[in-house]
Amino acid sequence: MKATQEHNERIAKTTFASVYPHYLKKIESKGRTKEELHQVIQWLTGFDKIKVYELIEKNVTFEQFFAQAKLNPCAHLIKGVICGYRIEEIDNELKKKVRYLDKLIDELAKGRKMEKILRDTTHH
Secondary structure, eight states: OOOOHHHHHHHHHSBHHHHHHHHHHHHHTTTOOHHHHHHHHHHHHOOOHHHHHHHHHTTOBHHHHHHHOOOOTTGGGOOSEETTEEGGGOOOHHHHHHHHHHHHHHHHHTTOOHHHHTTOGGGO
């Protein structure tokens, strides 16, 4: 599935603050906690809870959000389909990072164990 340039630009310009409440609602409705959400965000981006709230406050776009992130070296282990896209086949780097986050939050909402979500490579 090839995304249009307009679609990629729309994702880049979307603010993290506009999506965060949806992430929270999605996982809390499935019995997961805000702390778990922040654990997942921190694993992927390196942002602690304080930094996440600061970025929400500054109303940063996903482009700015991921420009500041230190992506986890194991992020490439996040695979599968999210929002109709196979993550491994996404050619736009920013979109791939946004879908990594979507996928982790999806797994959290589906009740997956945290060590599986965080791609714990120490237990292999």
